[in-house]
Each structure stands twice: as C-alpha cells, then as structure tokens.
Amino acid sequence: MIEAKNLFKSFNDRPVLEDVNMQIEEGETFAIIGRSGSGKSVLMKHLIGLLKPDSGEILIDGVDINKLDYRALRTVRRQFGVLFQGGALFDSMTSFENVAFPLATFTDKKPAEIARVVHECLEMVELEDVGNKMPSELSGGMKKRVALARAIALRPKYIFYDEPNTGLDPETSNTIDALISGLSDRLNVTSIVVTHDMHSVLSIADRAAFIHQGTIRWIGTVEELHASTDDVLLDFVKAHEYQIGGPRTSVATNPPSY
Amino acid sequence: MSVVSLYMLDPIRALGRYTLLLTHAFESLNEFHTYRKNLFDQMVKIGIDSLPITALAAAFSGAVTTVQTAYQLVSPLFPKSIIGSIVAPSMILELGAVVTGFILTGRVGARIAAELGTMRVTEQIDALEAMGLNSIGYLIIPRVLAGVLMFPVLYIAAVLVGVGGGIAVAHLGGWVPAGEFVSGAREFFNPFDPVFGIIKSLVFGFVITSISCYKGYYTSGGAEGVGRSTTEAAVTSCVYILLADLVLAMTLL
Numbered sequence: 407m408i409e410a411k412n413l414f415k416s417f418n419d420r421p422v423l424e425d426v427n428m429q430i431e432e433g434e435t436f437a438i439i440g441r442s443g444s445g446k447s448v449l450m451k452h453l454i455g456l457l458k459p460d461s462g463e464i465l466i467d468g469v470d471i472n473k474l475d476y477r478a479l480r481t482v483r484r485q486f487g488v489l490f491q492g493g494a495l496f497d498s499m500t501s502f503e504n505v506a507f508p509l510a511t512f513t514d515k516k517p518a519e520i521a522r523v524v525h526e527c528l529e530m531v532e533l534e535d536v537g538n539k540m541p542s543e544l545s546g547g548m549k550k551r552v553a554l555a556r557a558i559a560l561r562p563k564y565i566f567y568d569e570p571n572t573g574l575d576p577e578t579s580n581t582i583d584a585l586i587s588g589l590s591d592r593l594n595v596t597s598i599v600v601t602h603d604m605h606s607v608l609s610i611a612d613r614a615a616f617i618h619q620g621t622i623r624w625i626g627t628v629e630e631l632h633a634s635t636d637d638v639l640l641d642f643v644k645a646h647e648y649q650i651g652g653p654r655t656s657v658a659t660n661p662p663s664y
Numbered sequence: 665m666s667v668v669s670l671y672m673l674d675p676i677r678a679l680g681r682y683t684l685l686l687t688h689a690f691e692s693l694n695e696f697h698t699y700r701k702n703l704f705d706q707m708v709k710i711g712i713d714s715l716p717i718t719a720l721a722a723a724f725s726g727a728v729t730t731v732q733t734a735y736q737l738v739s740p741l742f743p744k745s746i747i748g749s750i751v752a753p754s755m756i757l758e759l760g761a762v763v764t765g766f767i768l769t770g771r772v773g774a775r776i777a778a779e780l781g782t783m784r785v786t787e788q789i790d791a792l793e794a795m796g797l798n799s800i801g802y803l804i805i806p807r808v809l810a811g812v813l814m815f816p817v818l819y820i821a822a823v824l825v826g827v828g829g830g831i832a833v834a835h836l837g838g839w840v841p842a843g844e845f846v847s848g849a850r851e852f853f854n855p856f857d858p859v860f861g862i863i864k865s866l867v868f869g870f871v872i873t874s875i876s877c878y879k880g881y882y883t884s885g886g887a888e889g890v891g892r893s894t895t896e897a898a899v900t901s902c903v904y905i906l907l908a909d910l911v912l913a914m915t916l917l
Contacts, residue, residue: 451790454794456790456793456794476798480796480797480798481796482796483793483794483795483796484795484796486794486795486796488790488791488794488795490787490790490791490794491787492786492787494786494787494788494790494791495788496783496788496791497782497786497788507795508795511795511797512795512796560795566794
C-alpha cells in the first residue's frame with residue numbers, strides 16, 4: 407500500500423503541494439487527475455522518491471521512504487516500474503537492450519534467460535519484432551510500449567504511469583489504455599496513473615484523486631465521479647466531454663457583445 | 665537582492681552542488697559493478713578516440729614552436745641545438761598538457777555535457793533512479809575516472825608527437841639537423857618536467873570531466889538547456905584549466 411500523509415512541497419517559495427493525503431490500496435488502478443501544472447506529476451515524483459517533500463511522509467508498505475538512506479531507498483524502488491511521459495528509453499541502446507537493462511543490472515539471470523524474459527515482456531506490449539530497433543526509429547506509441555515492457559521486466563509490485571496518453575492519437579491511446587488494464591490484471595500489480603485524459607480514467611481506473619492548485623480537491627471511485635457536486639471537478643470532467651463531442655452548451659461562454 | 669544573488673549566492677550554490685555531486689560520486693566508487701562496463705566504454709571514447717585529434721594538434725604545436733624558435737634565435741651567438749633545448753621542455757612542461765586540455769574540452773567536455781544534459785531533459789536519468797540504480801555511480805564515476813586515467817596517456821602521446829613534429833620540421837626545413845635537435849633537448853632535460861606534465865594532465869582530466877558532468881547532470885530547460893550546459897561546460901572547463909595551469913606552475917615549479 408502507498409500512503410501520502412500531510413505532504414507539503416514548494417519550489418522557490420511557490421507552494422506546489424499543500425497538505426496532500428491519500429492512500430492507494432494493493433491491486434487497484436488509481437488515477438491522479440488534474441489540469442496541467444496542478445502538481446500531479448510532482449506528486450508522482452514524491453511517491454517514487456525522486457523528489458523530497460518539505461514536510462510529510464510517503465509510506466510504501468508502511469515504510470517512510472524519506473527516512474531511508476540512499477541504498478535502502480534504491481532497494482524499495484526496485485519494486486517500482488515507471489513509465490515516463492516520453493518513454494525515457496536509453497537512446498544509446500536498442501529496444502531489446504533497453505528491456506534487458508534492468509534484468510542484466512539487478513538479477514543474476516544468464517543471457518539466454520534474459521532474452522526469454524525480454525521477448526515475453528515485448529510480447530505483452532504486442533511488439534515482438536522491434537527488438538533490434540533503436541528508440542529513434544520508433545513512433546511515439548511504440549516508444550511508450552517498449553518503455554512499458556522495460557518497466558515490467560522486473561515484475562514490479564507498483565507501476566507508475568506519467569501521462570501515458572499524452573501526444574498519442576486516439577487509437578494508439580486506446581491501445582495503451584488496454585495494455586495498462588490488461589497488465590494490471592495479468593501481473594496483479596497496483597497501478598498509479600497520472601493523467602488529464604478523462605477518457606483514460608473512465609476506462610481503466612478503479613479510483614481517482616483530483617488535484618487542484620496543489621491540494622486533493624476530490625477523491626473517490628470512478629462511479630462516484632459524475633455524482634460529485636464539486637464545481638471545479640465538474641468543469642474539468644465537462645471540458646473532456648466537450649472535447650469528445652458532448653453538449654456544447656455546457657462549456658460555451660457568453661457571446662461577444664458587439 | 666538579485667545582484668547579490670547573481671554574483672555572490674549563485675556561484676556559492678553552484679560550488680556547493682558541484683562538491684555534493686563529487687562527494688556522492690566518490691561515495692559510489694566502491695560500487696564497481698555499477699560502472700565497470702561504462703568505465704571501459706568511456707576510456708575508449710575519451711582516450712583512444714581522442715588520440716588522432718590530439719596527435720594532430722600536438723604535431724602542429726611542436727612544428728610551429730620549432731619554426732618560431734628558429735626564427736627568433738637566428739644568431740651566430742647561439743648553437744643550433746638550443747632550438748631542441750627550448751622546444752622539448754615547452755612541449756613537456758606546457759604545450760603537451762594545455763593543447764590536449766583545450767582540444768579535449770571541446771571534444772570530450774562538450775560531448776559529456778550534451779549527453780548527460782539530453783539524458784536529464786528526456787528523463788533518462790530519472791528512469792535510472794526510478795529503477796533503483798545509482799545514477800551518479802553509473803554515469804559520472806566512469807566519465808571522471810576515464811578522464812583521469814586517459815589524460816596522462818594522451819599527454820604522453822601529445823609530447824612524443826609534438827617533439828617528433830618539431831624534429832621533423834627542424835630537420836626537413838633545414839633549420840637544425842635531427843641529431844643536434846635531440847642533443848640540445850637532452851642537454852637541458854630535467855626528469856621532474858615530465859612528472860610535472862603528468863600531474864598537470866591528471867588535474868586537467870579531472871577538471872574537464874567533472875565540470876562537464878556537473879553541467880550536464882544538472883541541466884534543465886529542454887533543448888535550449890542542453891545547448892546552454894554544453895557551452896558552459898566548455899567555457900568553464902577552459903577557464904579552470906588556465907587557472908589550474910597557473911596554480912600548478914606557481915606551486916610545483
């Protein structure tokens with residue numbers, strides 16, 4: 407289980423997170439939603455320990471990762487798989503080498519066994535035949551899928567997704583959603599998805615937290631989302647409905663007076 | 665406040681971050697398995713791959729120094745062998761290390777800063793950390809170690825090629841026969857000179873790679889940030905090479 411307790415963070419005296427509290431249960435798919443610049447990616451970096459809070463705790467299975475020394479923190483991180491926004495594939499390595507990297511670095515597996523696991527991971531993201539390609543030869547969606555294969559190579563307990571659909575066409579975006587959903591079931595992992603794509607949230611998440619101006623404005627199950635009476639949350643959800651062809655009146659502004 | 669921040673606090677902050685980065689790097693020295701493969705890769709990239717350009721620059725430095733020395737000392741009062749006595753120590757004491765340093769600031773320092781800077785802005789460094797890897801041990805230790813280990817090798821090559829270039833030009837240009845050049849060089853040879861040159865190349869190797877790693881590792885601001893880091897790495901390394909050159913000369917000679 408992942409818990410954030412009374413989390414505060416400022417950059418250059420500008421508060422980015424203010425008293426954030428939440429719990430992510432084992433096995434669920436939890437979405438952190440909010441507008442661009444609301445602090446959701448910063449929150450995710452705190453959960454992985456890439457950023458340290460000014461005050462507050464991040465508990466991973468009951469252990470406060472900010473109290474650990476660097477070596478112990480790295481051991482905790484080995485339970486994580488992270489899919490970064492642009493994939494963050496190592497561009498000096500082929501796709502195969504990227505997926506093999508954590509296996510070769512952290513396990514005693516023989517090369518043949520590593521190759522078997524890499525092919526298995528690439529098969530899970532439906533990209534069996536790109537092993538020899540360099541990241542620069544892959545499309546945006548393919549890069550994310552190879553990065554996802556790398557993230558699951560060590561069979562993590564938690565998978566973090568940072569804006570998995572950003573920059574992708576709707577069809578590829580659906581493919582990524584289906585992969586996230588499929589992997590959660592197949593590997594029985596806890597998934598944390600940072601996104602502003604409501605379509606994605608509605609199709610893959612069990613619960614969601616809505617971050618607004620650095621605080622958690624709303625938290626609940628996806629079914630409860632539409633029943634919410636919070637204006638700011640409803641505006642966010644409606645803006646998405648408008649994008650996919652919902653009623654224009656819900657977001658239309660007053661006509662100009664001239 | 666902004667002026668104080670710009671001229672006083674920012675340099676102190678930068679020095680603090682540089683020191684912390686290096687402290688962290690030295691703490692990671694014992695994690696040899698993390699950087700073993702990278703160390704050999706970097707020794708090839710920094711050392712072996714830089715040999716041709718270093719040799720070329722050294723050969724021309726040696727040749728030009730020889731021609732200029734011959735031009736300035738055309739006098740029946742001086743024996744011709746004095747040209748060898750001036751050119752060889754110049755290469756050993758100053759030019760061998762400094763020419764190698766400047767060439768490698770451009771070739772190695774800029775590459776390190778651009779490479780690490782790109783890894784930073786594309787979140788590849790975050791990806792290494794998120795995996796549970798010590799990114800400083802994995803990325804910085806091998807580059808700094810390779811610089812410190814390979815710069816003396818490049819320095820020795822530069823001196824040999826530079827003095828060789830001087831002899832060739834002196835002989836072929838008709839200024840001094842090769843034998844006289846060598847005897848002049850041997851007459852004034854001081855065994856401490858090459859030791860001083862090697863110490864200098866060790867320091868330059870450390871200065872260039874550590875500054876470039878620091879600039880690259882802490883890059884921010886996308887493609888523009890990578891460009892800024894690369895320029896700053898090259899310029900700052902050059903300034904500190906000149907400074908280190910003076911300090912070493914004043915303290916060791």
